[in-house]
């Protein structure tokens with residue numbers, strides 16, 4: 102706790118600098134500081150409480166709530182895509198459940214809250230970002246390439262078939278951030294899990310081992326989420342008569 | 348009702364975003380001929396054509412295809428029988444052959460690419476060519492070939508020569524006439540060019556501001572306009 106109190110000096114430094122330069126954001130920094138303190142403390146206590154609940158049902162419930170929030174967020178970023186919430190929910194859930202399932206089955210992790218909640222959170226957050234990205238791309242591709250889609254419809258192609266090349270391009274593009282991350286990890290950027298473990302005093306090699314597991318886990322869950330998402334993505338853009346919606 | 352009618356439209360209207368784009372269109376499309384849809388830009392020609400293969404549906408009125416209400420026909424079957432060539436070719440990534448086989452692969456139909464290229468007048472050597480290397484004229488021919496490969500009963504063409512030079516324009520016109528003769532195709536050809544309508548069509552309708560202004564032999568329509576709006580269109584006052 103004394104560590105935490107001492108570290109507020111850093112905020113004071115920032116505020117003083119901002120005030121000297123008259124940037125007018127001093128108040129905002131202070132507000133943000135208080136806000137983040139309250140939020141994170143609340144999360145900390147909530148997690149402590151949840152970690153105390155041994156029953157796996159509660160953890161599953163919490164993960165489900167996280168999936169709902171993530172799906173809702175992904176939907177918000179794909180306003181032009183009807184049915185985005187359902188698609189997001191199903192795909193994020195499949196990616197998470199499959200990946201955590203495999204990790205549990207292989208004994209990589211056990212069904213304790215200290216694994217399930219943080220790893221689940223990472224999976225859900227990453228899947229959400231990848232999915233939002235691919236929704237955005239599909240929506241804008243469809244807007245820009247109505248002609249290509251309708252040319253396929255004119256030849257009797259189903260909506261799924263007609264939109265396939267667009268979806269494929271979008272999904273492919275949405276993999277790029279993840280692939281880039283794998284290229285620079287540990288060199289340009291120290292990933293979160295590893296940094297956290299090092300701070301907590303873990304052996305660097307242990308920290309790396311966990312980080313690699315986390316990366317592999319995210320590769321699998323993101324891939325599954327995106328592919329499941331892609332299977333359903335076409336629906337919202339068409340009506341029953343195989344017409345592209347306006 | 349006309350026995351030879353492929354399409355029969357009665358009181359067809361369409362609105363988009365509260366704007367009336369087509370108003371009470373009555374029209375019969377006869378089998379085995381080129382029917383022209385003539386009219387100035389923005390008059391509703393494309394909108395009308397898109398109703399015939401159900402890329403869009405009318406807001407009111409009825410469209411019959413071969414005697415049956417359009418909405419009672421399976422969309423996929425309809426679009427295989429009623430091919431459409433869009434104003435811009437929109438070819439799929441890949442080779443000319445990929446494009447020609449696209450529909451047939453989709454529906455498990457057998458087709459001889461050489462036969463199609465011969466029919467449409469594409470050099471067989473072009474089949475392996477990537478579509479990104481084609482000229483606009485060649486692309487439009489490929490998009491016609493890809494529709495013809497499905498052996499449609501009807502071919503809808505939306506200003507297929509709009510991006511083409513005079514030579515390619517004549518080629519495409521001759522191709523269309525040839526297909527109608529050789530295959531007994533029924534063809535609906537949209538154009539805003541009066542001369543093109545004269546070269547191609549027997550009968551046709553003139554659409555202005557979403558309304559049908561004329562429906563008769565093109566030659567008669569052009570030589571003795573029955574409506575003041577027709578006269579203005581022929582004088583080039585409407586573009």
Ligand SMILES: Nc1ncnc2c1ncn2[C@@H]1O[C@H](COP(=O)(O)OP(=O)(O)O)[C@@H](O)[C@H]1O
Nearest residue numbers: 347363364368387388389390391392393394395
């Ligand atoms: N999806 C749409 N929404 C609103 N207005 C449209 C839509 N499609 C076409 N229009 C309008 O309908 C009119 C007719 O368009 P169109 O059928 O493309 O004419 P043409 O093919 O004769 O040039 C134009 O005024 C056009 O702006």
Ligand SMILES: [Mg+2]
Nearest residue numbers: 392393394506
């Ligand atoms: Mg048009």
